Amino acid sequence: MLARDKVIYYGQPVAVVVAETPEAAADAVEAVRIDYEPLPAVVDPIAAMRPDAPVIRPKELEGEWAEAGMHATVAGGEELDVARLPANITNAARFRRGDVERGFAEADVVIERTYRTPFVHQSYLEPHAALAVPDPTGGLTIYTCTQGQFYARNVTASTLGLHPEQVTLVPMEVGGGFGGKTVLLEPLAGALALRTGRPVKLALTRMEEFLLATPAPGAVIELKTGARKDGTITAIKARVIFDSGAYPGAPVNIALLLLGGYYRCENLDLEGYEVLTNKPGVGAYRAPGAPQATFAIEQQVDEMARALGWDPIEFRLRNASETGDPQPNGVPWPQIGLRTVLERMREHPVWRNRRSDPNEGYGVAIGGWPGGVEPCAANVRLNIDGTLSVTLGSVDLTGTNTVMAMIAAEVLDQPVERVRVVTAPSNLAPYAGMSGGSKVTYTMGLAVQAAAEDARRQILEIASAELEAAPEDLELVDGAVRVRGVPDRSITLERIAGISMTFGGKYAPVYGSGRAVITQQSPGFNGQIAHVRVDPDTGEVELLELVAIQDVGRAINPALVTGQVQGGAAQGVGWALHEGMVYDDNGQPLNPTLMDYDLPKATHLPPIQVELVELPSAVGPFGAKGVGEPPVIPTAAAIANAIADAAGVRLTELPMTPARVLAALKQAG
Structure with a gap:
């Protein structure tokens, strides 16, 4: 967390003040004087990939990809030698199958677009906080709001040069995590407790959360797809660039797997890069990498279907991956319920009874999550x-x-x-x-x-x-x-x-x-139907109806499962229409408070209709599958497709604010 030699991003701490009261600490901070030498900032990941771009941090410094691995494991793919790539590229992967150029030559329609998504903060109610208490033997007890106590313990012990058993982690009730509460303050609080010999509490303010915590990475996705008149997808080609801020940790492999995994396609060429910029380091946010990838692929699938005269759901059913089909990494899909979810979407009253009211439209999208495993x-x-x-x-x-x-x-x-x-x-x-x-x-x-x-x-x-x-x-x-x-x-x-x-x-x-100890994943799929109204004069998008249909394996507690699906879809609305961290050309955040960072409110959400599909897992307890990740994944794409249906314009950048919608309407004439 603390800067070494140079500050990498705006707000990165350079020193620590310890006091007995917050007021005393604030007074002491005023006495600290820091001399900064301005350095060139790189905030655009495309610019950061250039060979002549300023180096954010040396490649030999240890990176951290652990968080993505804790959420889902993706094997296979080509390992690209990042040492031969420009300095700010810290991770690269590629999945290939067949011949994409032949696939595009066979296509009757080819769609090529670039999609952009911003940093998105997890926006949990409780900011990060940790209390470290030293003991007479030289060890520590740390009370903290973490999603993984053993991981936080191990990182803290390693950082402080202690044996893991010298650190006791006491996990407190977590006031919201969504992937953002792994380990952040624990090593620093522990170091201060050992140095002072006294208990030390460290808690972030809301602004500090936006400056220091680990939001979802931004992404630039260049995507090209082709399909024949008979509805067959013939080729998918993509270049995915994740903006991972100051430190490695973006879910490149997961995004590539999902970009090319939802649908059967003989010809794939998917490459992904993780690029450092002068922004805070990123981390996991509910289904890391999936909302970004799905926003791109599910719009293009929808656009291809409409260009070929296919119903959007029938086109998806024509191409949907099924159990045993190869994923982009060559691994067969385990048991999946994608086809059943699509069939339920097709039969849902909101879709079957859709109307042709002025400025209103309907959109669909699907999203899947491979699932995590760990002993x-x-x-x-x-x-x-x-x-x-x-x-x-x-x-x-x-x-x-x-x-x-x-x-x-x-x-x-x-x-x-x-x-x-x-x-x-x-x-x-x-x-x-x-x-x-x-x-x-x-x-x-x-x-x-x-x-x-x-x-x-x-x-x-x-x-x-x-x-x-x-x-x-x-x-x-x-x-x-x-x-x-x-x-x-x-x-x-x-x-x-x-x-x-x-x-x-x-x-x-x-x-x-x-x-x-489970090695077999049980992927879960969620399909959503969005019904929107677009104001042609202001660009405002009103979400009238939202349906979420999910294969949950077996719902051991249906009320909890339904709540998870509703909550995930609500966060998906945030991705779609509201949320995004904004930075100026020098990397300074422009909306680091809840006054400026736009979160969806209850008044922005219609009642979210949930339908649970129970296709029991052969592995999970009593047939259960993972539930929490899938519902956030397809929402932005479903709403984007509904906007296209209502207004005839494609939004390729999140969030789809009134200003962006209005600009697209004016450009379309």
């Missing part, structure tokens, strides 16, 4: 009062602790009220990965299921001995174990706890453990 573990124990506790290390962002309680209760045949879930600190919790990438229920759910099954086996063994009945003849009921068909022969869970956790107990305590 994890969990424990389930029987408490002295006969209730059960689930102990895990994953951070609850989306109600996942409720889902874990439901999974354990289902396995143990107990009311969910008898199950308590505890997220333990890093020195006590079994391992868990980052809460991100729509993978907590998918991975941790299996570990909890295995731990509950282990605890169930132990409970039945004790009950079998006490009731003198075979385990297979027993059943778990509300707070007890009984012999099937003989209700009077039973033993309570409280009694089982009493004879296994007291002085003179006859049995070992019930302590189930479960581990999960």
